[in-house]
Amino acid sequence: MVQIPSDQIKSREILNWKGLHLFHFRTSSCSQKLRIYLNLKKISWTPHSINLATGKNYSEFFLGINPKGLVPVLVDDGRVEIESNDILMYLEDKFPENPLVPDSDTTEIGTLLKEEDDLHEDIRNIAYRYMFGGLGKKDPDELDAFEKYKSSNSELDYLKLKEVKFYKSFRENGITDEAVKNSLNNFCKCYDKFESLLNKQKYLMGKNLSMLDLAWFIYTYRLYVSGFPFKDRYPKMSEWFLDLYSRKEFFKEVNDPLPLKLIRLYAKTSTSLSGKSIKALLTK
Ligand SMILES: N[C@@H](CCC(=O)N[C@@H](CS)C(=O)NCC(=O)O)C(=O)O
Numbered sequence: 001m002v003q004i005p006s007d008q009i010k011s012r013e014i015l016n017w018k019g020l021h022l023f024h025f026r027t028s029s030c031s032q033k034l035r036i037y038l039n040l041k042k043i044s045w046t047p048h049s050i051n052l053a054t055g056k057n058y059s060e061f062f063l064g065i066n067p068k069g070l071v072p073v074l075v076d077d078g079r080v081e082i083e084s085n086d087i088l089m090y091l092e093d094k095f096p097e098n099p100l101v102p103d104s105d106t107t108e109i110g111t112l113l114k115e116e117d118d119l120h121e122d123i124r125n126i127a128y129r130y131m132f133g134g135l136g137k138k139d140p141d142e143l144d145a146f147e148k149y150k151s152s153n154s155e156l157d158y159l160k161l162k163e164v165k166f167y168k169s170f171r172e173n174g175i176t177d178e179a180v181k182n183s184l185n186n187f188c189k190c191y192d193k194f195e196s197l198l199n200k201q202k203y204l205m206g207k208n209l210s211m212l213d214l215a216w217f218i219y220t221y222r223l224y225v226s227g228f229p230f231k232d233r234y235p236k237m238s239e240w241f242l243d244l245y246s247r248k249e250f251f252k253e254v255n256d257p258l259p260l261k262l263i264r265l266y267a268k269t270s271t272s273l274s275g276k277s278i279k280a281l282l283t284k
Contacts, residue, residue: 002083008152010064015078020045023065023073025052029123029218030084031072032253036214037088039249041095055139058146067151068160085113088211100211109205109212115190116215122183123219124166129175130226130274138167180281187223188282190216191234198236217244221254227278 006015014021022038022045024031038045050056050071057069066073066082074081074090081087089110092101101109128136147164151157194204194216204212220241224230230238244250 002081002086004066004080004082004153004156006078006080009080010151011061014065014075014080017046017075018077021048021075022046023048023050023062023075024071025050028052028071029127029222030070030120033214033218034072034074034084034087035253036217036250037091037100037211039253040100040209040214041091041098043091043095053135055142058142058149063146063149063151067149067153067156069146069163083117085117085211085215088113088214092211100209100214102205102208102210109210112205112212113215116212116219119183119186119190119219121166122186123222125175125179125183126226126278127222128170129180130278131222133274137171140171143167143171177276177281180276180278181283184228184278184282187219187228188233191237195234195236198240203240213240213244217241217250218254221245223278229279229282233282 009015020043022031022034024035024047026049050062052071056062057071063069065075065080068082070082072082072084072087074087076090076094081090088100089106092099143164147161149157149160197204201207203209204216220230220237224241230241245254
């Protein structure tokens with residue numbers, strides 16, 4: 001778990017908040033995953049939207065909570081947790097009814113969620129190239145101030161530099177064809193594995209829905225919208241996705257609750273604006 005100790009929280013007022021509070025953003029993939037979880041578990045929580053598109057994650061208030069400038073952040077009666085998968089595990093421990101971890105085995109799901117988290121930069125590459133267009137560009141002055149910001153946690157200050165590097169490179173070079181190819185390769189390795197599992201089971205970890213399905217639903221949604229040919233390449237995965245997408249707990253949390261026909265149309269348009277399509281860059 002990545003808990004930020006309370007003596008390191010500079011925006012002290014949040015430490016007095018009662019109950020579950022979530023800093024999130026509507027279109028953030030990690031926030032979407034958490035909100036789907038909260039919907040499925042029927043857990044009530046207080047939302048605090050941090051607008052990533054207008055740089056609110058670089059405000060002094062928010063950096064005083066998470067110096068990495070990332071959502072989601074959970075605040076539970078003054079306890080501050082970051083990292084979406086750790087937040088999921090924390091909540092699962094606190095709300096064990098209707099479990100979303102199979103057979104209470106946290107080791108296997110921990111490994112699989114880490115594999116998913118390791119692909120975060122890959123989903124970023126896809127989303128910034130095919131979904132967000134120029135909207136993902138950060139204001140250079142805000143980015144500089146973010147880079148220079150010093151919190152009382154030198155480890156988080158160091159980890160933040162990875163974010164700065166990504167956004168600087170995105171501003172200068174966009175997301176290159178090479179980066180998209182590599183990211184697609186990484187996704188295909190996982191999808192190859194999941195496709196064969198889904199030939200014998202309904203969900204990614206067996207016969208019951210788990211957090212892993214939530215996590216991969218979000219990635220699959222993004223790739224789908226970006227024009228990844230799931231139906232041709234991974235038909236079982238495509239069925240699995242459409243089933244989850246038809247459920248209101250999932251559907252209402254992803255970007256725009258559009259009918260799938262419109263999403264496919266959107267995928268075509270966004271692809272034509274973003275250079276070579278995903279289909280053209282799929283190498284295997
Ligand atoms: N590993 C982290 C990743 C968090 C993350 O990258 N959050 C993104 C949104 S999905 C963010 O806040 N980005 C900041 C930005 O877009 O400026 C987690 O799982 O919580």
